[in-house]
Amino acid sequence: MFTGSIVALITPMDSKGSIDQNSLKKLIDYHVVNGTNAIVAVGTTGEMSGLTNEEHIDVIMRILDMSDGRIPIIAGTGANSTTEAISLTRCFNNTDVIGCLSVTPYYNRPNQEGLFQHFKAIAENTDLPQILYNVPVRTGCDLLPHTVARLSQIKNIIGIKEATGNLNRVSQIRNAVNNDDFILLSGDDITALDFMQLGGKGVVSVTANVAANKMVQICNLASEGKFIDARHVNDCLISLHKALFIETNPIPVKWACKILGLITHDSLRLPMTTLSFSNKKIVQQALIQANLL
Incomplete structure (x- = not known):
């Protein structure tokens, strides 16, 4: 359940900025059908920072x-x-959610001990x-490897989405953690296949929002050790991986959807604004190269 192609799902909104329920259902069906x-x-791709706490919880429950x-x-x-992260997490204790993804505290810039205590408190x-x-x-x-290793000793901290794009982190974390069951997931589509070849178990993917089937193929082939075949599939997505970050995520991927x-509007909430005209051409060309348009 925590390996393979995991989509970092966008949160679709209508022209007035309200949650678009019909598009949300369409997205979910798309991912079910494509495996x-x-x-x-x-x-973060789902714009958690732009939603109220009530909306945040409501969208997940929907x-x-x-x-x-x-x-x-x-x-x-x-x-x-930390208090807010604990409160959000508790909301899903008695639901069918299989687990939680918790980003490091943003803006605060805590030191390593602060990061350890933050995640420890949530897990407890x-x-x-x-x-x-x-x-x-x-x-x-x-979040440095030695802190990840400390956190991995807490029984319900089971893995990490590592989105530095630094492939050295795979071996650094594996060597530090000393637990074969600890799951390493890439959070960087461009380097995800290399990450898996070095021992990662999958990717939490932005690209999967628009290329779900291809991302599943890549992860399945990688899990079978068929990295040459996986690279053939991934090669046609390289331009798309890059184009989807030509502006701040999730601006490009919403326009692509x-x-x-896949969705009716590419609406975002301020301070995020829609994709610029010049970059629309770049994203469109990348979708064509990926045989999605």
């Missing part, structure tokens, strides 16, 4: 209801306040499996 291994609901047991759901429950308030999420470029702090007919 996506799991959905991360309301993570995704649970719409998925109806057809695909595992991982709740995004990170926050820069739930029995749900916890996946750490390290993305320094967005948060301003870096719209032109593919």
Whole structure:
């Protein structure tokens, strides 16, 4: 349930910025049909920072209801306040959520001891499996391998989404953790296949929002050790991996979902704005190269 192609699902909104329930259901059905291994609901790609707490919880519960047991759901429950992260996590203690993805506290820039205590406190308030999420470029702090190793000793901290793009982190974390069951997931589509070849077990993917079947193929082939075949599939997605980050995520991927007919509007909430005209051409060309348009 915590390996393979896991989509970092966007949160579709209508032209007024309200949650678009019809598009949300369409997205879930798309991932079920294409074999996506799991959905991360309301993570950073799902614009958690742009939703109220009530909306955050409501969207995850709606995704649970719409998925109806057809695909595992991982709740995004990170926050820069430890108290808030604990509160969000507790909301899903008695639901069908299979686990939580918790990003490092953003803006606060805690030291390594602060990061350890933050995640330890969250884990102590739930029995749900916890996946750490390290993305320094967005948060301003870096969860280092020796801290990951300390956290891995807490029984319900089961893995990490590592989004530095630094492939050296795979061996550094594996050597530090000393636990073969600890799951390493890539959080960087561009380097995800190399990450898996070095021992990672999958990817929490932005690209999977628009290329679900191809991302599943890549992960399945990688899990079978067929890396040459996996690379053939991945090669046609390289331009797309890059184009989906030509502006701040999830701006490009929302526009891509719209032109593919997966959602009705590419609306975002301020301070996020829609994709610029010049970059639309780049994303469109990448979708064509990936045989998606």
